[in-house]
Structure formats: structure tokens, C-alpha cells
Amino acid sequence: MSFGDHHVVPLFWCNNKEFDTNDGGCCDICRHLNFGTDYYFCNKCNVRFHKECVQSPPKIKHPYHPEHSLQLSFCPPNNARYFEGFCCRRRASWLFYHCTTCQAFIHPTCAMKPILFVVDPPKKHNHPLTFFPRQTSLTCNVCGLLRKTNPTYVCVRCNFVAHNICMYFPRIMKMSRHHHRISYIPSAPSRDWFCGVCRQNVNGGYGAYTCEKCNDYVVHSICATGKDVWDGKELECVLEEDDITQDDGSFEMISEGVILYFLHDHHL
Incomplete structure (x- = not known):
């Protein structure tokens, strides 16, 4: 060609x-x-x-959007409108597939990837999650939002719902809007919470991020993982700098970021 x-x-x-x-x-x-x-x-x-x-064909049918066909479209990046791919949340510019009825967008590389019909084990639940194509009225337990174009996975026995993107949100992360790490919780204690990013009310019945050092700090899952505030790194298995520098006699500081732990023979 x-x-x-x-x-x-x-x-x-x-x-x-x-x-x-x-x-x-x-x-x-x-x-x-x-x-x-x-x-x-x-x-x-x-x-x-x-x-x-x-190799993208002009029109496709996709399991993540079974109601309508998706048309191959082109849009230059200087276009004033902002489009977001429903599979990856990346900006959809230049070449993408588009549903004109639902205003749903998907990149060709995402559209051609194999579909995961069962996710086991998922990151945000104890049981396998199954792809549910008719997600129109299902609210995600992780982000608390009803997003009709986002692929959705469910656990029938627990009545648990998660968007394909949301179920991979980090457990522990560092956000540019807060000076401590924040951790994901499936629900918040019953009280009035306000998001530390958008300042809107946080529904405690859905997932959110909290700070263990600041008892009154809560952030919407979708706000915490925005590209303008999060660098995309999962910090669950990464020690905080305060934890590394605190000397309790169990390790010897060899150099910056390198220690000798008393229960191990090699440098960590």
C-alpha cells in the first residue's frame, strides 16, 4: 500500500x-x-x-461497543475538541474509530487487541470478573461513575462492577496535589467527604483514595489517577523515603537507596 x-x-x-x-x-x-x-x-x-x-478497515463491530458500528475517522491534533479512547483513556487524535451515535472513541491499536472476557485475578476484587457487554446502567464500584461507553466487568456473586481501566488503578500512589502517598479503599466511612482535587462531594459507598497520615484527606479515584496529577507509577511495593531513612537497627545504610538487611546476605 x-x-x-x-x-x-x-x-x-x-x-x-x-x-x-x-x-x-x-x-x-x-x-x-x-x-x-x-x-x-x-x-x-x-x-x-x-x-x-x-490495516484498519473503514468500519468495524467491536465487543466493547456492540450496539453500533465504529467508523474509522481522522482528526488533526489542533482540533479544539478533546476525544478520549474508552479503552485506555488516552487522547484520541489523528486516526481513531468513532461511534457517531454514542460519541465513543477507540484507537485502532486498542480495537485490534484480543478481548479479555474473564479477568482472573483482578486487581480490585477477590473473585474473577466477567465482561458484561450491556453496561448501560451499571455504576463502577471503583470510580463511582456511570460511563456508558466504557467496557465493564462484573462479579455476579458480589454485585461488583468495574470499568476495564478502573480495575487496574494502583493500590498505593503519589499524587502531585498532596505531599503524602495515598491508598485505595473500596469504601469510605460514613461522613461528608470532599475530594482533594475537584472539591466535589465524595460518595463513601464507592472506591476512593485516602491518606493514612491525613485523616481528613480523600480523593475520587478518577481524580487521583488523572494524567495531570499522577505519574502512572504503582508504589505498593516501594518503600517511602521516610521508611528507608528511619534507622531501627535492622539494617545498615550502604549508600543512597541501598541497604544491608540483617536477615539477608546481599545488598537490597
């Missing part, structure tokens, strides 16, 4: 699992990073394209 004035040459193997982000690493069609090793490239202008973007 051809793209612009140049021919696109297929390459079906690469020794890098992802595009090199320091060397023109994004796809030149959708402007997002690669998810695998198969891609197309142009040997005349040194640009690369996702296999999914090049």
Missing part, C-alpha cells in the same frame, strides 16, 4: 519490543507508541506505523 507519496514496506520482526521513544518512537498515523514488534516503516522518510493503523 502507499501512504502519502511513499510506499510503505512491511517489517514483521524487530529486536525492540517497543518503538524507541528517543528516536521518532511514535506511530506517524495515530501518534501513539507501539504495543508489539510488528509494524510498517517507510524507508524514504524514516517514519513508522502501527500494523493496526495501516
Whole structure:
């Protein structure tokens, strides 16, 4: 096939699992990073394209949005409107699939990925979660929102509902709006809570993030994980700096970030 004035040459193997982000690493069609090793490239202008973007059919039916067909669309990034992919919450610009009825958007790379019909074990629940395609009236237990276009998973025995994105939210994280770490809780004690980011009321019956050091600090799950306040890192197994520097005699500080623990023979 051809793209612009140049021919696109297929390459079906690469020794890098992802595009090199320091060397023109994004796809030149959708402007997002690669998810695998198969891609197309142009040997005349040194640009690369996702296999999914090049091979995207004009119209698809997708299990995550079974009610309507999705149409392949193109929108330049300088467009004033902001579109968000319902699978990954990344901005949908340049090339994407679009449902004009529901205003639902999905990237070609997300649309072509295999569907997980059962998630076991999920990060936010004790039982396996099953994909439920008719999620119109289901409120997510993790974020507390009813988002009709988001893929939804359910646990029937517990009446538990989670969006595909929400069930992977971190357990412990650091947010730029607060000076301590915050931890996920499935529900908050009954009282009036106000989100530390958006200042709106927090429904204690749904998941949220709290600070163990500040008893009155609560944040909506969706606010805490916003790209403008969170760096995307899970800190559940990462020691806080205060924990590392506190000397209780159980370890020897070797250098910054390196200790010798009394129950282990090697540096940690």
C-alpha cells in the first residue's frame, strides 16, 4: 500500500519490543507508541506505523461497543475538541474509530487487541470478573461513575462492577496535589467527604483514595489517577523515603537507596 507519496514496506520482526521513544518512537498515523514488534516503516522518510493503523478497515463491530458500528475517522491534533479512547483513556487524535451515535472513541491499536472476557485475578476484587457487554446502567464500584461507553466487568456473586481501566488503578500512589502517598479503599466511612482535587462531594459507598497520615484527606479515584496529577507509577511495593531513612537497627545504610538487611546476605 502507499501512504502519502511513499510506499510503505512491511517489517514483521524487530529486536525492540517497543518503538524507541528517543528516536521518532511514535506511530506517524495515530501518534501513539507501539504495543508489539510488528509494524510498517517507510524507508524514504524514516517514519513508522502501527500494523493496526495501516490495516484498519473503514468500519468495524467491536465487543466493547456492540450496539453500533465504529467508523474509522481522522482528526488533526489542533482540533479544539478533546476525544478520549474508552479503552485506555488516552487522547484520541489523528486516526481513531468513532461511534457517531454514542460519541465513543477507540484507537485502532486498542480495537485490534484480543478481548479479555474473564479477568482472573483482578486487581480490585477477590473473585474473577466477567465482561458484561450491556453496561448501560451499571455504576463502577471503583470510580463511582456511570460511563456508558466504557467496557465493564462484573462479579455476579458480589454485585461488583468495574470499568476495564478502573480495575487496574494502583493500590498505593503519589499524587502531585498532596505531599503524602495515598491508598485505595473500596469504601469510605460514613461522613461528608470532599475530594482533594475537584472539591466535589465524595460518595463513601464507592472506591476512593485516602491518606493514612491525613485523616481528613480523600480523593475520587478518577481524580487521583488523572494524567495531570499522577505519574502512572504503582508504589505498593516501594518503600517511602521516610521508611528507608528511619534507622531501627535492622539494617545498615550502604549508600543512597541501598541497604544491608540483617536477615539477608546481599545488598537490597
